[in-house]
Amino acid sequence: MxxxxxxxxxxxxxxxxxxxxxxxxxxxxxxxxxxxxxxxxxxxxxxxxxxxxxxxxxxxxxxxxxxxxxxxxxxxxxxxxxxxxxxxxxxxxxxxxxxxxxxxxxxxxxxxxxxxxxxxxxxxxxxxxNRSGDRDEMLARRFEIELGEKIQPSTRVERTAELLRQRGLADLAEIAAQGPVAEKGRRTSKAETRQNDRLGVDQVLLDERLRQAWRQSGNDMSRLRLELDAMGFCLAAGDQRIAGVPIVMLVDVETLKSTSLTRHLNRLALHGNGPRFREVAIGANFGELPPLAETTANLRKDALPRSADAVLFEFDRMVAEMEADGEREEAAKAKKGRARLDTRLSTLERDDLRARQKQVRDRYRQRDRIRRARVNRAFIAAGLFAGPETRKAAFYLVAAGVLATGAGLMPALVVAGIAVAAIPTFHSARRLRAITDQAAMLERVEMAREVQDETRSFFRERAIRQKAMSEKAYAQHARMRIHRNRQRNALTPEGPPTGVRRAVQGSANRRRGGPER
Incomplete structure (x- = not known):
């Protein structure tokens, strides 16, 4: 219970x-x-x-x-x-x-x-x-005995029996004292269980991946970190310190679950019958590690492209298996499915593309609003100054002003005529509106072209990013394959097999820019 x-x-x-x-x-x-x-x-x-x-x-x-x-x-x-x-x-x-x-x-x-x-x-x-942990354990053992349930293993058997005696339940205390004892640290803690539920972690699969990394490292702690990377784990420095050394936290890259590496290794009993792993010794083996908060933040930032790469990698494996089995038609269908998935935009990428296209359209809309404001201003001015009385008054005022300067009658009439012609009219406002409408038509074509150019630029940048990430992932898989082959054939006197030599030569050729054979 x-x-x-x-x-x-x-x-x-x-x-x-x-x-x-x-x-x-x-x-x-x-x-x-x-x-x-x-x-x-x-x-x-x-x-x-x-x-x-x-x-x-x-x-x-x-x-x-x-x-x-x-x-x-x-x-x-x-x-x-x-x-x-x-x-x-x-x-x-x-x-x-x-x-x-x-x-x-x-x-x-x-x-x-x-x-x-x-x-x-x-x-x-x-x-x-206070001391609710001991008291909860005592109540659970008491109810198990009274209800006839199986007594669960516990790390507090002696304390539970003592609490039952203090409450005058000596007969129950004797039964509880004979209950199974659980080794400390071998059971999943309550905090870890809550974390698994919150993150959707399959604890059995997680434990098996850690066991596999431990077996592939040959029980050698110095090689364990590389095997953990291959199995989808990374290491970080926890906030808690023991003897001045931060505890080593094991972080699952996919689910971001974090747990103490030492406690996890001890819970799985990977040490066999030997002494339990110690936190200080584990920390000394791995040296300085990045903080846990920084590690999880970086993993969250890279989660979207990493998950897409994982799906595409599984597609590639399935295609390779189909081709090896001779299923050519099914492999071709799988390749088409992979291509569609590779070109499909994620939600974040789609939002980014739409934002860039919207920015181009907004610039043109803003220019169009400014032009409409100019046209409206021209019609308002025409309504104020286009009347015959206003034009006559303007003509007389300008002519009188020129005559007052000592100029002759003819220069005064010419200057007054030019001034009256400069007064805005409804005809000039309509002409300005026609010009702006024609410019807007041309700019719609220009806007569509710029939006298309921005879209091409987006997909070009996306293709460059995907190529760089695929090359990085391929290089990492190649390094892991070479490392494992070297470990497997370390004791062979004739040296590494041909496949390893080819992989090494291929990596060297890629670095030099030469052809890979």
């Missing part, structure tokens, strides 16, 4: 309790018969349970969330007995409000989530959950 009490803030608790569907609980049941003094709506019930904590000064946690996961189906009476025992253990007053939700998931027995307020209704003070 698994039992854990978790004092916490509400956060996403309501979403977790009611989560149902694909990849989650098949069925969620709010047990109103076992809930007490709370509304039927889960969200309102949680808010009501959290409300008393808001009135207590310096209260950091609002509710206590207790998870009960038995090995078999429990009856209502058995559940009520367990709840009374838990409430008595943690000093939760009788009759306190609580919410109980039942989850059904696959072939497992149903498990239960119980939520209480972190404030005692009797005293108005916060409930105490």
């Amino acid at each position: 698994y039992l854990e009490s978790i004092p916490r803030r509400l956060g996403g608790l309501g979403r977790h309790l009611m989560d149902a569907g694909r990849g989650s609980n098949e069925r969620v049941i709010v047990r109103h018969d076992l809930s007490r003094d709370v509304p039927h709506d889960v969200t309102l019930a949680l808010r009501m349970l959290a409300a008393p904590a808001h009135r207590v000064t310096r209260m950091k946690r609002e509710v206590v969330h207790i998870v009960i996961s038995p090995e078999r189906m429990l009856s209502t009476d058995e559940l009520e007995t367990m709840l009374r025992t838990i409430e008595k253990e943690y000093g939760i007053p009788d009759g306190s409000a609580r919410l109980l939700v039942e989850h059904e998931k696959g072939e497992r027995a149903r498990h239960y989530h119980v939520v209480y307020s972190m404030v005692s209704e009797a005293t108005g003070r916060a409930l105490r959950f």
